[in-house]
Amino acid sequence: MLNPQRAALLRLWNHCLDCETCTATDEHGVNADLKCPAADALYEEYRRAPRHQDLSTARGGRP
Structure with missing residues (x-):
């Protein structure tokens, strides 16, 4: 199971790989930075995500 921060980073990466705006390039083939x-x-979701998962809730609160 991924921690919340890694999961948020994967969502960001997956978006940016498929997004026409994020992958737009200029006439020189350089990212257009749109x-x-x-x-x-x-x-923002990634930046605010906790770095570690609370293990007490990961297993339904069981020790």
């Missing part, structure tokens, strides 16, 4: 509201929101 603003993508969805990527911005996913980055």
Whole structure:
């Protein structure tokens, strides 16, 4: 099971790999660095995600 931060990072990566805005290039083939509201929101989700999962809730609260 992924911790919350890694899961959020994977969601961001998956979005950016398929998003036309995130993968847009200029006439030289360099990333155009366009603003993508969805990527911005996913980055915020990643940034705010806890780095570690609470193991007490991972197994339904059982020790």
